[in-house]
Amino acid sequence: MPTLSESPFPDNGPRIVGAATAVPPESYTQREILDLYGITDPRLRSLFLSGAIERRHLTLAPPAPGGGPSFESQGELLAKHRRTGLDMGRRALAACLEEIGASVDDVGYLCCVTTTGLLTPGFSALLIKEAGLPSSCSRVDVVGMGCNAGLNGLTTVAGWAATHPGRLAVMVCIEACSAAYVFDDTMRSAVVNSLFGDGSAAVAVIADAPGGAGAESSAPPGRARGPRILKFASRVIPEAIDAMRYDWDDGHGKYSFYLERDIPYVVGGSVEEVIGRLLDGTGLRRSEIAHWLIHSGGKKVIDSVRVNLGLTRHDVRHTTSVLRDYGNLSSGSFLFSYQRLAAEDVVRPGDFGVLMTMGPGSTVETALARW
Template sequence: MPNPTIVALGTANPTTQFSQEELLSLASYTDERRRGFFLHSGIEKRHMYVEKATFRPTETTDELNARFRKGGVEIGRLAIQRALDQAGCSAQEIDFVVTTTCTGRLCPNLDAYFVREFAMKERVQRVHVGDMGCASGMIALQQAYNHLRAFPDHRALIVSVEICSSTYYLDDSLETAVANAIFADGAAAAILTSDGAGVEVLGHMSLVRSDYLDLMGFTYPSGRPRILLSKEIRGIGSAMMKELAAAILDRYHLKQEEIRFWVLHSAGRGVLERAQREIGLGDADLQFSRQVLRRFGNMSSATVLFVLNEVIRSGQASPGDLGVMIALGPGFCAEGALLRW
């Protein structure tokens, strides 16, 4: 049975772009430590679904959720259209849709909105991966992989949409300042088939450490989303990336030098630096992850798909090249896949 293949990948961001200096000014941090989270983050620009002229950090929870819904549908639709155009197929040819987000809640969820936006067929199958954080882009890919293994004649669409700006929170904690310094808005959509040319997904692997359950996720004081992001994550996350990468290599009887591309989630500057040391990678191995972090920040679940898109767009891959793709998420987990061009 052929392995599912990513035949198209589209990304999208809100048109409004901020420099780190602009966002620091909006957050109004004045102490050097919190200012340093913004200015030494490895991030130059971030996209946010807000209006620069009118935005004020005083939105109600209703306003935040309305902005999530409007922005999520808008940039998600754009990413999907770009993927469809690349694949040369229509939305009516899609058999299975997987959506994922952790930055807003809707019922019905995003999948229903996209089915309506694109007038997809009535018999399209759907699943939503919710509240699984930055790793859920990988989990969505895993769901599409599993579906196509069961139904190899189908076409699958995965859509990751994050409006992280709808989860901002202002308080005195350092972890909140870190979150405000790195997260941004973006969407990515990928189309998978069992018979197309593209990036073959050879298999998936998960690593879950529930001992670290309380270190990352969201809390909801007075119903308002607030990111929980412990400083311990940098060390734990990089160690889990190393462990998962080694397990993937072992399963497929590969040596590290056989991996051409390392598609690592751009979680933050510190996580990438530690992962580079832990795994034993060179600067070239992390160029695409750092490029996404620099240009877009951390867009939660969409980020690792942006990194893969940068690898594809670079034109550096040759047939037969292998890649390891890994993202981190709450729970605490590392989710990975082995790819082949």
């Protein structure tokens, strides 16, 4: 393993200094959802109960008088996306800043990531107004990229931090997945409805200021323990471009999300190549990666990635536990896993970690980090 003195990466690059999450107050077991809406079809019940998910936080419509969920128009779903998303995002941002002893006035750059609805102006402008961030705060919205988008957003945050040393950049992933549901008796809808949950995650990044007065020298002790972001690598699978997508459903008058049955295996079959490129030139072998923080895309996705990379169940323990407790949280899932790893207090200085997300495109995004 390369020593610190032999590392091909600068020792003052952007570092993750804090992360926090937020979810809606209401949560449901898979069985409670089935019973709430009177779903009796054995195929659908089996789908809900066999996916390694125990509970999800959701913002659900009440049951209709005749059974099943009440109809929500596309306009009502967009309103839910804004209302629920802004509440979660504001709480995740506030908790992240509190963790690192920073205030909203310290934020110089804000990236907001979402796929579960379209807003203009987007969440970045809304959060600047609602959370009281400086009006001079630079911002960007990453919209419609799906579950992989957390690392696409982190790329922009790390890049801004690297060119503005000593200044704080924040990414907030905001996914109100229950604002993107279609309810009917099809397997297509049931796959989506059984998998996704609502959640937001915020992560703070800073690079050392000139002369060393940056994240490690001026921050509270807890902020220096996060990893430096060393490198990113991507893999787009054009032949699977339609495997994960939003379609307009004329029958329901709203957007409907589609997941192809075999996409977990397509994604899993692509991860070895992208990890090879991520580690190329670093002197690292895959076996020297101590921590794997992988998007909780679903049981089949996790198993496929694990088998193709030769990982143990222990390696993906945070990924599977987040899936169990929250479902698929789309772009912010990997930060829920990051938070669980941080809470374990098992990371040691010099440890390397890989962050991985997967989503529409079809795409695998990765990042290499070092504590």
